[in-house]
Amino acid sequence: MYCLIECLRIAFTMLLDRWEDTEMLTVARRGLLKGAAAVAGVTMLPRTISAQERRDIVVGVQRLPENISPGRDTADYTVPISYNVFDKLIEPDFHNRMQLGPGLATSWDIEGYREIVFTLRQGVRFHNGDEMTAEDVAFTFSRERREGDGPVRLAQFFSNVLEANALDDHKVQIVMDGVDPIIEQRFAMWSSEIVSKRAYRDAPSYGKWALMPIGTGPFRVADLNTDRFVLEAFDDYWGGPPNVRSLTFVEVPEVAGRIAALASGDFDVITVVPVDQISTIDGYDDIEVVGGPGAKLRILIFNQGEFAHPMMKNVHFRRALSLAVDRQLLVDALFDGRANVPNGLQLPSFGDTFDPDYPVPAYDPAQARAELAMSGYAGEVIDYPLLPNVIDTEVAVAEVLREMWKAVGIDVELQIRENWKQITRGHHSIRNMSATMVWQDPATILWRLFKPSVMKGRGWGWVNDTFNANGIILENEPDKVVRRAAFTAMMTEWETADPMGIVLFQEVWLYGKRTDLDWQPYVLPYMDFGPNNV
Incomplete structure (x- = not known):
């Protein structure tokens, strides 16, 4: 566990050089078959090796999920596995700044931001041998599945789907309930994985299905146990056979254990490498650290x-x-300068709606003390x-924050809990949260997490009319200039004028891997072991 003294020592002794880019450490080396280049007519083929040369890869993870359940679980420890089992209609090209390109759909047409018609890739097989058709896609987003037991995230992210219709075997029409400015983004990101209608309906329950799910991805489920998940290559994968024979994910909560197994050759990749362990891994010739800032922000919630x-x-x-939080010192001390302090609750990948002129959060301890004096605070424990x-x-992070608050006269008590329920259903004045970029759009974090219906459900008690009025614009207005203005107004209310919370930093995802494994991480927690990334 870090203490403040150690954090400051690291901060003031670190090298002055900083990252100026938010790309991952490893440079992209290969094109992505499913990317924008395919739209332009460029043929991009996956690397292939003979079946005899294929290796078995073992990944040491901090935590395993209970099952593989797209549409229900989007945790950082779940999607690295499910990404290898399922595909989406539209796929972001992580080798090309997440440009959207064909996945299970070869093309799509959008009408008035209310309707999208997909032309499906032909010859795609599910892991059970069934050919994917429009019926499977329509069922994936159907009211039957959204309102059934299990896929709560699907119900949340696609609550505005009015109809899902199979027009023929390879053409699907999705009709939204009103204008949806992010209609294209929805089908490229979280919970949009396509499932087999027959396999899903044949399963006795959602829980049973999630223990042996059927997808179209480069790997199929072989065995799910409490301490390890085993996937095997699906050689009929539409993108070409994987260059990996099998994938085994093993749970090792202790970072020292994961690093030891990587160094000994028992693991090929490990997740969640703390910055202070980079030098340990660098001490070996045959393992290395890869990764960097991801598409995720660490924030605090003020209940x-x-x-x-x-x-x-x-x-x-x-x-x-x-105002009491020195975010730059925080990232320097704990992340050796590898994390970034963003200018607001946004990322450059938001494109035209990103506001480059929005200021970085202010650090002003004198003004913090002045605000504290106006608040009438009398030293109560928070x-x-x-x-x-x-x-x-x-x-x-919490320990450093506590010391920063203490420096301006605020007494914050850290309280370790055993599970999330003890926090979300118990007393919590301040809590942290990781806000992942569900879509490449401002609606991905600010409106999705803090709209009135969510605030009411979480019981956080924050009501801001300016924020809510601009959120309606963000949710319904396709014009990017208008949306950016609304988004900027929302950020100002949320973080400065009437703070519901604060942005701390852009999350860092670091992995350890063997140097002879030609694999790279992405800016989202997906771990792609398919033929285009290994």
Whole structure:
């Protein structure tokens, strides 16, 4: 566990050079078959090796999920596995700044941001041998599946689907309930994985299906146990046979154990490498660290509801909490300068709706003390419950934040909990959250996580009319200039004028791998072992 003294020592002794880019450390070496180049008519073939040369890859992970359940579980420890089992209609090209390109659909037409018609790739096989048809795609997004037991994320992310119709064997029409400015993005990201209608309906329950799910990806499920998941190559994969014979994900919660297994050759890749362990891995000739800033932001939530300290309702107190945080020192101390402090709750991949002129969060301890004086705060203890070993460096970050708040006169008590339910259903004035880019759009974080319906459901008690009015514009207006103006107004309310929370930094995803494995990580937690990335 880090302490503040050690954090400051690292910060002031680190090299002055910083990353100026948010790309991953490993440089892209190969094109992606399913990317935008395919649209332009360029033939991009996956690398192939003989079946005799294919290796078995073992990945050491911090945590395994209970099953593989796209549409239900989008946790950082789940999607690295499910990405190898399922495909989407549209695929972001992670080798080309996440440009959208063909996946299971070869083309699509959008009408008025209310309707999208997909032409499907022919000859695609599910792992059970069935050919994928429009019926499978229509069922994937159907009301029957969305309202059934299990896929709660699908129901959330595609709640505005009005109809899903198979027009013929290879053409699907999806009709939205109103204008949807991010209609294309929805089918390229979380919970849009295509499932087999027959296999899904034949399963006795959602839970049983999730233990042996059927997808179209480069690997199929061989065995799911509590301590390891085994996937095997699906040689009928539409993108070409994988260059890996099998994938085994093994749970090892302790970072020292994962590194030891990587160094000994028992593991080929490990996840969640802390910055302070980079030098350990660098001490070996045959293993290395890869990765960098990802498409995910670490934020704090300022609860103002029933289960929060009454001071949290005071806007001056919440402003003081924000102004007391030196985010740059935080990332320098804990991440050796590898993390970035973003300018607001946004990422450059938002494209035309990204506001490059929006300011980086201010660090002003003098103003923090002034806001604190106006708040009437009298030294009450403010609770900050958290979980160890769920969000990377969670405890270390909280310890540094506590000292920064203490420096301006705010007494925050860190309280270790055993599970999320103890936090979400218990008293929590401050809590942290990792906000992943579900879509490459401002709606991905700010509106999705803090719209009125979500605020009511979580009981956070924050009501801001300006934020909500601009959120309606963001949700319904296709014009990018208008959407960016609305988004900027929302960020200002959320973080500065009437803080609901604060942005801390852009998350860093670091992995260890064997140097002879030609594999690279992405800016999302997907771990792609398909033929285009190994």
